[in-house]
Amino acid sequence: xxxxxxxxxxxxxxxxxxxxxxxxxxxxxxxxxxxxxxxxxxxxxxxxxxxxxxxxxxxxxxxxxxxxxxxxxxxxxxxxxxxxxxxxxxxxxxxxxxxxxxxxxxxxxxxxxxxxx
Ligand SMILES: [Zn+2]
Numbered sequence: 001x002x003x004x005x006x007x008x009x010x011x012x013x014x015x016x017x018x019x020x021x022x023x024x025x026x027x028x029x030x031x032x033x034x035x036x037x038x039x040x041x042x043x044x045x046x047x048x049x050x051x052x053x054x055x056x057x058x059x060x061x062x063x064x065x066x067x068x069x070x071x072x073x074x075x076x077x078x079x080x081x082x083x084x085x086x087x088x089x090x091x092x093x094x095x096x097x098x099x100x101x102x103x104x105x106x107x108x109x110x111x112x113x114x115x116x117x
Contacts, residue, residue, distance in 0.1 A: 003032040003046040004038050009110045017049040019082045030084035051100035053079035067106045077114050090116035
């Protein structure tokens with residue numbers, strides 16, 4: 001079964017991270033995809049991702065869009081094979097261990113929040 005954006009958001013609000021895994025090439029995605037970007041397979045399956053991982057890259061946003069208080073830190077977290085974009089708290093750096101710590105909802109955007117483990 002594939003994964004819809006609504007299912008992804010519902011799971012996130014419950015503290016779970018869902019992704020999709022391609023059974024043909026093994027690629028794992030941290031956000032809903034109907035088609036594998038690597039091999040074009042349409043057989044991608046929903047999979048549960050670990051809620052702890054490592055900061056792959058991060059940046060600090062100094063000038064924020066309306067509805068956000070700058071500065072704040074965003075980044076990409078490596079969770080096993082998948083990479084998930086989210087908000088970072090606790091002044092973490094690249095390579096630091098982080099854990100899912102809630103969800104940020106603003107301007108109709110939903111994003112996971114990760115904090116230092
Ligand atoms: Zn694939």
